[in-house]
Amino acid sequence: MLSVTGLTMRFGGLKAVDDLSFVAKVNDITAVIGPNGAGKTTVFNCITGFYSPTSGSIVLTHPDGRSYPLHKMPGHRIAARAKVARTFQNIRLFAGMTVLENLLVAQHNTLMAATGFGVLAVLGLGRYHAAEAAGIEKARFWLDAINLTARADDPAGALPYGAQRRLEIARAMCIDPVLLCLDEPAAGLNPRESEELNQLLLRIRDLGCSLLLIEHDMGVVMRISDHIVVLDHGKKISDGTPAEIRADPAVIAAYLGEGEEDEVPA
């Protein structure tokens, strides 16, 4: 369970996030929506350690009961220990490395532990060989899940856009996350691709990973989220199930907009 309490992020005079509190439950898909500039990506950057928040706390509790204060941890620990993975709004793959290598880099910490500080593995000793085989097996599992097994040895930068989006999600899943944060995963996808994405995200949830999602595509958000948080100008304006959000007048005014017939005033 992720609980964000009183999160504030200030950049100079600008309050990008203002006293935000919400809870994302285990095994839920929680969507964060809101107009551009509402502070959604800033919240993500605070959760994943790219920014350290001005004030407030972000605590992640694993299903086994251990809890991690994410607001106090350095960025790489959040992924390595607290098991929070993320994707980026503008895709950040390792373009010059193959699809398989991208997935193995994501397992760096597990594989590194098997190399005996690098020395044993360089000499060809130790259990690195087995660890790498297991790593490739895990990569194969996710490649099958995103339908890219045939292109495992192609450079990631040469994949079509939709495939790159899926690969970034698979790469994030390779760190075995407890919480996966997706920043606009459906941006630029065609309807068929975004339907496939829905299926992939539901499958990830069924595997026991909670999801946090920033998305503008309401088709994706309304169909798969269990819980929606709406931000505007850094403040939470609504919080609830998709049905509740759709009916909330504050959300309609700030973001969703009125239906077509009322839109143009006489």
Add this chain to the structure above:
Amino acid sequence: MTALRDAFLSAAVALGLFGPMVGLVTVSSDHGLFLRARPIAVAVIVGLVFFGRLGMLTWRGRNRAEATRANRAFAERITRAGKYVTPVLLLAALALPFSGSRYYVDLGTLVLTYIMLGWGLNIVVGLAGLLDLGYVAFYAVGAYSYALLATTYDLGFWTCLPLAGILAGCAGVTLGFPVLRLRGDYLAIVTLGFGEIIRIVLNNWVSLTNGPNGITGIPRPTLFGLRFSMDGGDGTFAGFFNLEPATIQRVIFLYYVILGLALLTNWVSLRLRRMPLGRAWEALREDEVACRSLGINVRNTKLTAFGIGAMFGGFAGAFFATRQAFISPESFTFIESATVLAIVVLGGLGSQLGVALAAIVMVGGLEALRDFLSFLGDQMGSELFSGIASELPLYRMLIFGLALVVMMVLRPRGLVSGRTPGVSMTAPKEIDAELVAQGRS
């Protein structure tokens, strides 16, 4: 037609520039200085510019897509040829001392030193994408570590070699810390400064390093305790094997030492590239932010790249010290860093074979060019070339620089530019250089 006009224009500019600069020489005689014209030299240069410009425009005029395809085909050919080139080069390297020529073995030793430095720097620049202009600092730390340890504590080469490597590695990590947040140009400037700091400290810390006078009498390496000395007595190489003592024995031994060290560097880098650490270096070059989001400790990963790269620089430095038996800060100027970086860039960032080829071209090629130019000068007996023939070897740097420029225009990503993935599910495929990042972002 435009190309022709453009070429004429370039030739005219060249005439204006080189007319006074090359066409006129001052000659001193009893009656004072007087000018002598050299029309032939100017004509040659202007002609070169004319045809060079024409050739370049024609080259550029080709269909761009076709050019890319041709480039890719060339890269593939090189990669395929690489399978054969590598063993051939290795055999040639092993067999070189049997030529028996001291000149070639010495040249080979020099080339191998640069190959080793290139491979070491390749870890930092080619794999981790951290532009390092001060690599010579670690070379210097290695050389001085060995020289000081050996002359002060009377330790042998083989004891000091790992120590020199470790000390240079520590220097690398020390440099790494302050520059962790820097990338690209900023990193280059700081590393450049670090290289100069080391040299200036060596120059001024007279009580430790003997300043600009350098350190003399650095012991030579031994072969399992056998010395290579000229007396030929017990405990020397010649005495043990009942040979006539000769300097060439030591020269050849040193050659094999650096060959071994260079191959060690190569082997370790190739192994590391297949390990998580090497992959993390390459991932760091591709995208640092993504690395952090995947739980990779960016700081430690960068420091290991700096440390391991510096360690091999330190090994090479210790070898340099033992080979020369004398070192002074003068040997560790910026030009050394620049040469090694040029070797890495020219060879193709990240490519082991490319670096070796580039070092052969840059170091060996320059020597060969000098020989060739002196030979050419000797052949030009005619009155027409008087004044040029004897100076021809002096033009080698000019020609060489030009050749490098042309090479980088034709193959901007280096001789061997593709990237071979370290792990694959089916058959490994070469990755086009266009996709591979260079660590500048």
